[in-house]
Amino acid sequence: QKEVEQNSGPLSVPEGAIASLNCTYSDRGSQSFFWYRQYSGKSPELIMSIYSNGDKEDGRFTAQLNKASQYVSLLIRDSQPSDSATYLCAVNGGSQGNLIFGKGTKLSVKP
Amino acid sequence: NAGVTQTPKFQVLKTGQSMTLQCAQDMNHNSMYWYRQDPGMGLRLIYYSASEGTTDKGEVPNGYNVSRLNKREFSLRLESAAPSQTSVYFCASSEGRLSAFFGQGTRLTVV
Numbered sequence: 698q699k700e701v702e703q704n705s706g707p708l709s710v711p712e713g714a715i716a717s718l719n720c721t722y723s724d725r726g727s728q729s730f731f732w733y734r735q736y737s738g739k740s741p742e743l744i745m746s747i748y749s750n751g752d753k754e755d756g757r758f759t760a761q762l763n764k765a766s767q768y769v770s771l772l773i774r775d776s777q778p779s780d781s782a783t784y785l786c787a788v789n790g791g792s793q794g795n796l797i798f799g800k801g802t803k804l805s806v807k808p
Numbered sequence: 809n810a811g812v813t814q815t816p817k818f819q820v821l822k823t824g825q826s827m828t829l830q831c832a833q834d835m836n837h838n839s840m841y842w843y844r845q846d847p848g849m850g851l852r853l854i855y856y857s858a859s860e861g862t863t864d865k866g867e868v869p870n871g872y873n874v875s876r877l878n879k880r881e882f883s884l885r886l887e888s889a890a891p892s893q894t895s896v897y898f899c900a901s902s903e904g905r906l907s908a909f910f911g912q913g914t915r916l917t918v919v
Contacts (some may be wrong), residue, residue, distance in 0.1 A: 705848075728905055729905040729906070729907075731907050731908075735826065739912075740898055740910040740912050740913050741851070741910050742899070742910075743907045743908075745908070746906070746907050748905070770827075782894060785850070785851065787908075789905055793865075795839075795841065795853060795856045795858075796841065796853075796900075796902070796908050797853070798843075798850050798851040798852075799850060800848065800849065800850035801850055
């Protein structure tokens with residue numbers, strides 16, 4: 698059973714701080730990695746995708762991938778109260794592209 | 809640009825009733841998915857379709873059937889609803905290894 702593991706949180710950070718979210722996955726053949734944000738009562742929204750080892754930056758968000766350690770992370774700089782949400786890590790689960798999700802980490806940014 | 813459209817948004821069923829959840833996407837994606845989301849359980853894959861004419865079971869297929877009607881549409885059917893199927897259902901679509909886009913969700917209650 699392919700798995701994606703995340704710390705469920707809640708993770709609480711003060712406004713302006715860096716929030717660090719982590720994810721590990723079990724399938725070494727995984728090729729695509731995604732971070733989704735989900736507000737309460739809403740559908741998941743893609744915020745970052747990463748396909749190769751290293752860092753990828755987009756505004757205040759940085760995704761980091763280490764395939765050797767089977768580890769993906771998301772850094773949110775200058776965290777804002779509007780970043781308070783559940784963050785879902787997703788991994789491409791096979792050649793047909795079925796995505797497997799972690800259970801999500803709930804982030805709370807305190808003003 | 810509608811993206812992924814699900815109907816209905818809300819539904820209450822009595823135990824034993826049947827219903828079909830509809831999903832359509834206008835992004836010309838080959839892959840489509842049905843997930844359910846329960847508190848503390850994350851997004852769990854019910855069925856997916858890698859292309860028109862193919863469907864495969866995901867992690868939790870029991871009690872569900874699917875139909876990939878054409879490239880745009882992927883429906884989920886509950887033949888005899890049970891209280892354990894009370895959940896929020898999401899349809900999603902993607903292309904290859906690229907990210908998935910989600911519909912707005914269907915909140916289903918089985919009493």
